[in-house]
Amino acid sequence: MDIKExxxxxxxxxxxxxxxxxxxxxxxxxxxxxxxxxxxxxxxxIESLYQTETSSRFLVTCKKGSKRIITVGExxxxxxxxxxxxxxxEKRGIDRAVLKLINAYEYGIYxxxxxxxxxxxxxxxxxxxxxxYYAQQENNNG
Numbered sequence: 001m002d003i004k005e006x007x008x009x010x011x012x013x014x015x016x017x018x019x020x021x022x023x024x025x026x027x028x029x030x031x032x033x034x035x036x037x038x039x040x041x042x043x044x045x046i047e048s049l050y051q052t053e054t055s056s057r058f059l060v061t062c063k064k065g066s067k068r069i070i071t072v073g074e075x076x077x078x079x080x081x082x083x084x085x086x087x088x089x090e091k092r093g094i095d096r097a098v099l100k101l102i103n104a105y106e107y108g109i110y111x112x113x114x115x116x117x118x119x120x121x122x123x124x125x126x127x128x129x130x131x132x133y134y135a136q137q138e139n140n141n142g
Contacts, residue, residue, distance in 0.1 A: 001107055010035050025109045032095045032111050039064055041098055046090060056085035060093030062101060069097045088113065 001009070003018060003025040010031070012018050017031035035041070044061040051057075055076030062069055073093020075085040082088050095111035104110075 001103070003107070003109060006104065006107075006109060010038055023108075025107075026112050027104075027109060029091055029095060029111060029113045032098050035102060036062075036094075036098050039098075039102060041101055043094060044068070046093065051086060054085070056089040058086075058089050058093050060090070060097050062094065062097035064101045067101060069100045071096045071100060 006012065006027075007014060007018055012027065012031050012034070017028050017034075019026050036043075041062050041064045044063055045059075046061075047059040049057040049059055049072070055074070055078075057072060057074040060071055060073050071093055073089040073091065073096065075082070075088035075092060077085075080088050091113045092111075095113055099105055099109065099111060
């Protein structure tokens with residue numbers, strides 16, 4: 001599955017949900033939540049591994065049918081500009097689990113919450129984003 005197939009399968013908006021960052025495809029946290037609902041992925045549990053004033057780490061378990069993924073979501077002052085470490089660790093863990101359940105990592109697709117550097121570039125118009133999207137598709141197919 002490439003980014004185009006993923007976009008079509010989950011009805012992702014190319015202007016809001018998907019962008020290219022340093023050669024990797026990034027999808028928004030909201031897009032991951034759409035995928036979670038469409039695929040009927042269940043959040044089984046979130047367990048705190050540790051929390052301090054400057055970091056948070058959760059063990060997140062999600063499942064789709066009989067397939068179960070357990071992964072870690074973490075955020076700290078070293079890897080996160082937000083000071084809401086618990087909330088960010090939760091989002092990161094859930095997004096990682098969902099993307100693993102649909103095998104997105106195989107195709108170089110990541111969630112925007114996984115790294116601050118994955119945030120959507122500011123200043124790019126929707127038209128510029130669309131052109132970058134199509135240019136990348138041509139490179140992948142050519």
